[in-house]
Amino acid sequence: MPDRAPQPVDRQLPTEESRDLIALVRDVVQGEIVPRAAEEEDAGHFPREVFSLLSEAGLLGLPYDSGLGGGDQPYEVYLQVLEELAAARLTVGLGVSVHTLACHALAGYGAKEQQTEHLPAMLGGGLLGGYCLSEPASGSDAASLRTRAVRDGDDWVITGTKAWITHGGVADFYTVMARTGPEGPRGVTAFLVPGDAEGLTAAAPEKKMGMKGSPTAQIHFDGVRVPDARRIGDEGQGFTIALSALDSGRLGIAACAIGVAQAALDEAVAYARERRQFGRPIADFQGLRFMLADMATQIEAGRSLYLAAARLRDAGRPFSRQAAMAKLFCTDAAMKVTTDAVQVLGGYGYTADFPAERYMREAKVLQIVEGTNQIQRVVIARHLAGPESR
Structure with missing residues (x-):
């Protein structure tokens, strides 16, 4: 359908x-x-x-x-x-x-x-980008990345593997974080790498439970040579750049989550109006009406949260804590709303004849990408109570 x-x-x-x-x-x-x-x-x-x-x-x-x-x-x-x-x-x-x-x-x-x-x-100009931060062994602990860029005259030579790259293999350019200095966040530098650079290859796309139309793949850098003119910012500034980008990117994920949740609610409401049981539309039954009301409330709350964070960003004010809150709340809400939409449709919700099951599968990844929701809680807590003592 x-x-x-x-x-x-x-x-x-x-x-x-x-x-x-x-x-x-x-x-x-x-x-x-x-x-x-x-x-x-x-x-x-x-x-x-x-x-x-x-x-x-x-x-x-x-x-x-x-x-x-x-x-x-x-x-x-x-x-x-x-x-x-x-x-x-x-x-x-x-x-x-x-x-x-x-x-x-x-x-x-x-x-x-x-x-x-x-x-x-x-x-x-018609180009499409990818963002290369995560690696097979460094996801949430991005500061431990191992992809290395070594200076060679006026060039940098990049070697390593990036993982979970959206648009992997189809992007025209990649923003790549690579290690140019010592271990830890201060040794990371950002580069702009063409998608057709010699030595850059993409693995076969991951087989995912959702978002099957969006290729996610590992990107391999086998001595990829990039001129210093494509280094972004100062040497060692890459991790700061990455965190800045993720604050804004988390708001993007929050907005996408509310979009998926809204689509699921629209499907559930339309079905509840059309489906008749016991001589009347199932939307007339209080138990189901309360489910729909809760779904709508979660969506409105999430939308208000991401918009409030966006307005802080637009005003030039700190918004990292609010971005983490928006990403956390909106993606958890999307998971709950899409699950409830499947329930509203009953057996039909579990079939691929209706989009509710697709929304549910897609919502799951939003709780994971650009910082898992567990990491969002760490970010929020640090803003409230300060970094953990050692």
Whole structure:
């Protein structure tokens, strides 16, 4: 069964321009994403053509400077665009979030010459990015990464393996964190590596329980040579850059989670209105009505939380704690809401004939990516009580 078009959400948008932007996104969603989402996810098809369309429409660089190819949009607006895209198909919404994450290092820490040379193509020239931080043996403990970059004249030679890379094997560029100094966070440096660099290869995509249309793969660096002009920031600044990017990226995951949860709620409400038992729609039964009410409340609370964090970011105020809270709450809410949506549909919810089971499988990964929810609790606790004593 094809997915339903997402129900319009009454959004808090600050300008007429942002309202027009959401209208454009909804046109793209209804015309280009929803009609093929279920079929393409089932087939494991990566919708590169959709990302090309989003780039042409100026939707791949929304929170960045228009002078460099971006859209000059505040995070408050950008995140609501992500939610709309994720409600239609998480492969697309999360893909835009990851691409934005991959552009963050250069946009925030790159030299002006680097930004002028690379960002227009990255933000609006049809390119798609990947973000290489995690490794097979270093996920949450990212400071222990082993991929190494060694200086050789005016170049750096990168050797190692990155893991769990969204867009692995299909990205046009990767923002790569590699060790250039001693062990620990101070020995990490960021690089901008072309996707077709000699010595860079992708393993076969992981076989996942959800998001089958989004390739996730290990990326191998076998003596990949990168000029020093592609080093981002100072030597040893990479871990700081990575943490800065993740704060913003976690808000992207939170928005995607609310999008998936909203899609699941829309499906559950529509089914409950149509399905009749004992002579009346099942939506008339109090037990089920209370489930729907709880689902809607979780979604509204999550949306308010990620928007509040985005407004702090837009105002230039610290938002790391609020970003961790938003990622934690919104992804846990998405897992609960999608599970309840399957329950509302009963036996049909457990079949692939309806999208509820897909939403449930997709919601799970959002509790894991860009810092597990256990790590989010560590981040929040540190802001409340300070780092653990040793």
